[in-house]
Amino acid sequence: MSNLQFYRDRTIISQLPNELSCKMREMGLIAPDHYKVRFCGFFSCSGSISVFLPVNSAITDNEELVAHYLFQSLNRYYSDKLTGIQDTDGDTLIGGNVIFTSISLFEDYIKNGLYVRRHKLRSVNKGKTNWSRTISRHMPFISDSSPIYLDIESSQIKNISDSETARIQAEIIRDIKKRFGVLINGEEIHSDVNLEDIPIPSGDKETQLAHLNRELSLSYSERDINLIRLLKQYIENMDGTNNNILIIGTRHFQNVWESMLHKVLLGEKAYNQKLPVPYYLQNSKYHEVAEKGQRTDIIISDKFHQQIAVVDAKYYSALTPKDAPGWPDLVKQFFYEKAVKSTVNRDIKITTHFVFPGVEQKLISAHVGKRGQGDTHSFIGELEYPVIYCHYFDPIAVMEAYIKHKICSEFRKQIFNV
Template structure:
């Protein structure tokens, strides 16, 4: 899937590496995005190569024909930025073990693009003085010109005027323009509906002939003589950009997440309503050591998300599972299933008079054919039915699917998934 206007190509995390274009595979390998011996993609985000931006969406994503691809890519970047911010501010670091790559780069690019939209190119402002032109500078006129007295009044046949000039030919302006051209060529769609529009304006500015090290020196010199907040902010941003690209021969972008389990969990948790914080009350192992009992808080139960029905004493334990969930082979392992059973058992202990507890796995995808997971005795027979399910001993785990593209859009904009929330609450009814 591609958008030739912006040179965007779309792929999914966990796709077969052999299905990627040869040039993209090689670029990912050079950037260290392909684990040794891996057969599948393990990356969600974007990277640039050969003037193309490859966007990797969460697994099982399906792009509808009516979607605007640049908006989809932009939402993914905003979602990754929000996830990075939540990871930076979280005290529960265990929930954010996924490696986030290049998030600082996208922040810098967005800042430089937005500054250009608000303030335009960096310019040098000078004041020019000319006879009988511009706004009269009376102080200079009185000091430098001869006055004639007429009826007791001083008359100046010539006055000195001033006018402000904006210079767009300075070296700093050229550096600013060149950096913006580079950003627009590879990631202008982040800010501009049509990146060609700012490129037309920027094309009138001369290219930079100095090397990156010299450019940084020039920017630092300008920074030391600047006083306005905007100029200082911009110059520092331009220096950071050049420092980043100086060590990259290809000047490519890589922004994303290597493993998306935590990303998937965080997005779902943030987009659900009626959440109940129970982890601080959940069960934990109690060790008897040399006659003393020691509670291992760090080894206690930790659920992804628990919802409490707004009008009844009913709960939903929702566990975000980043599995393909197409068949038995691509579904949760026994350890995940058993843990979910124990979550329900623990909830019955910490909550009194619970009416109902629903256990749910949420997989990525617009739809899927796994409806629920039950436990049964091992048997040699080939056909099983509802009577074989041990649901009284092990309440079944419901399985539902959430469209990753819809989730990314809502999470990136700080919105809730009201329909998904209601669907989960209905399972406890």
């Protein structure tokens, strides 16, 4: 496994090694006008992998496990997006198909082993009887009015493991282990003698793809078809890498952050359908425009205590008020609180929250008050605006829960206990 070097998203670019920042600029990951990194993921170059963890991540002694959490989190996020991930800035998850294909191939190998080519061979008196062929080709002896066949046509299935497809698979699995072993498994993957002894495939990449296309046309089992398609995808994906530089990650980790929090906090998927929507009056008729309605990030509820929390997943460092969400973000929360209130009875307690990545509480809450108070202990707030409570959730813990499909019950309680 290549060496892992750890950094964080939003790191000041001048603090990176010069060679790394130059390569990232060359690949378009760092724009000329940026002074901070805007990338979370993996940048592989010159035999090492630079790992950019989420902002405010606390790097522990078990660095390989942390890298594994990030790798698998990006894989789950990408896998959940059936139609890909597109926004105004293009594909927000670079190399998502590389992650998905690599993990799928490795898991298939662990579960099923190397590809086995199945051949059906005709035989006599061995294997499965073929009565129609026997009757048409052999003369029976008649005994007690019953025909007896001395030779019975039959067929046998012979499994051939030393095939070109198996060699291609073995070579790809060796490459995956070398590139991503620790990232997939969370720890070093020990040598597999059976795998290492398999000869390398013949021909170049185009020859291997041509062979896999022929093999695909002869395959019938679902597992074989899926495996061959994944092998083709891996060859095509890796063949397109630029000068041995491999990029897996996103410049927009806020999308992943929101998706992860929605899962681990057990956000209610359908709640936005309950919120009020705009209507336009035209020609004495009100026209509903539901697609332009409000869409909250995360709604969680505690039915036993009659509470609803409107949670906005904010991917900010939020170490000081200056790098915290601004007025537009506060306004959205104010309106979301008002919208949710319109859907429930008065006995339900509605609260609003920001959740930032981090392990240390820096900001407590956001308020609206009269201008001119400056920095003060005797704050005078505008009562018609709700308080927005601030929370910090360790991104490493979020990723671990996310890939293990766990609910963070304690953090849910922390949100409700404000």
